Amino acid sequence: DTEVTQTPKHLVMGMTNKKSLKCEQHMGHRAMYWYKQKAKKPPELMFVYSYEKLSINESVPSRFSPECPNSSLLNLHLHALQPEDSALYLCASSQAPRDTQYFGPGTRLTVL
Amino acid sequence: GEDVEQSLFLSVREGDSSVINCTYTDSSSTYLYWYKQEPGAGLQLLTYIFSNMDMKQDQRLTVLLNKKDKHLSLRIADTQTGDSAIYFCASEDDMRFGAGTRLTVKP
Numbered sequence: 001d002t003e004v005t006q007t008p009k010h011l012v013m014g015m016t017n018k019k020s021l022k023c024e025q026h027m028g029h030r031a032m033y034w035y036k037q038k039a040k041k042p043p044e045l046m047f048v049y050s051y052e053k054l055s056i057n058e059s060v061p062s063r064f065s066p067e068c069p070n071s072s073l074l075n076l077h078l079h080a081l082q083p084e085d086s087a088l089y090l091c092a093s094s095q096a097p098r099d100t101q102y103f104g105p106g107t108r109l110t111v112l
Numbered sequence: 113g114e115d116v117e118q119s120l121f122l123s124v125r126e127g128d129s130s131v132i133n134c135t136y137t138d139s140s141s142t143y144l145y146w147y148k149q150e151p152g153a154g155l156q157l158l159t160y161i162f163s164n165m166d167m168k169q170d171q172r173l174t175v176l177l178n179k180k181d182k183h184l185s186l187r188i189a190d191t192q193t194g195d196s197a198i199y200f201c202a203s204e205d206d207m208r209f210g211a212g213t214r215l216t217v218k219p
Contacts, residue, residue, distance in 0.1 A: 006154075033207070042200055042209035043155065090154055098204050100143065103155040 004104035006091050012110045015081060021107045023074040023091030031097040032074040034066060035090040037106070043090055049074060050097045081111045116201055118210035125218050130188040132213045134201035137182065141205035144177065146186045149198045149212070158186070158199075193217045 004025045013019050023032065031050050035043035048056035049068040063085075065077040074091055088108050092101040115137045124130045136144075142163050147155040161168045161175045161184070168175045174187040184201055198212040 004154075040212075042212050045207050048207075092155075098142075098207075100145070100157060100160060101207075102157060103147075105154040108152070 004091055004093055004102050006089075006104035006107050008107060009105070010108045010110075012112065013078065013081065014112050015083070017081075018077070018079045020078065021076040021089055021091075021109075023076075023093075023104055024072055025093040025102075026072055027093065027095075027102070028071075029093035029095050029102075030071060031094045031099065032068065033092040033094075033101060034074070034076055035092065037088040037090055039087075047076075048097065055097065078109075081109075083111050085109065086111045116203060116208050116210040118199075118201060118213045120211060121214050121216070123216045123218065124191050126191060126193055128191055130191045130195070130215055130217075132186045132188075132199050132201075132215065134184040134186075134210050135182055136184065136201075136203055141203040143204040144184050145202045145204070146173075146175065147200045147202060147209075149200065151197075155200065188215075191215075191217050193219060 007022045033048050034046040036046055037043040045058050046060045047066045052068045052071055063080050067075040088106045090106045091104040094101045117135045143160050145160045146158045148158050149155050159170050159173050159175055161177050172189045176185045188195055196217045198214050200212045201210045
């Protein structure tokens with residue numbers, strides 16, 4: 001299994017909603033990543049989890065809250081988002097931190 | 113951090129070779145990567161090169177690395193319409209991506 005899965009594929013939410021994005025991998029990778037990608041822009045790193053511990057937070061607003069319940073799962077909890085947070089949210093994993101990353105298909109988020 | 117730069121657009125005819133270029137500033141990255149992204153999809157790892165290599169070939173793909181000039185390129189031989197996508201170079205060290213080159217292949 002060389003796949004990173006993400007759910008949901010699409011999400012529309014209001015600014016007062018609370019929602020979560022989910023990412024899963026069964027490759028035994030010990031590093032997992034969240035990226036945000038706006039239209040026609042490259043992915044921008046948000047968070048890195050290394051051995052289930054948060055190792056990098058790229059000054060992301062607190063309305064985004066990551067969680068790594070176990071080595072296969074990565075969540076991104078969303079609360080009180082703004083319309084400018086609408087983007088494609090990509091999850092990736094790698095064998096170890098800074099190793100080759102494998103990406104999921106992304107969740108297309110729209111904040112109304 | 114490291115800056116990674118790419119030209120934004122490239123248009124070629126089907127069957128021609130495509131060359132996508134990338135430049136980077138100071139790097140201690142062990143690996144440099146090329147990713148492909150089709151519309152509405154995630155990133156697909158195409159290939160990567162170890163920093164002590166000059167060239168890597170993988171079927172239709174050839175990666176050239178010039179460490180002195182800090183220049184990385186991806187050559188796609190016999191480009192097909194299915195190769196139309198955005199191509200990103202990325203450095204391992206700080207997980208930064210270039211702006212992406214949109215490759216359009218005309219029949």
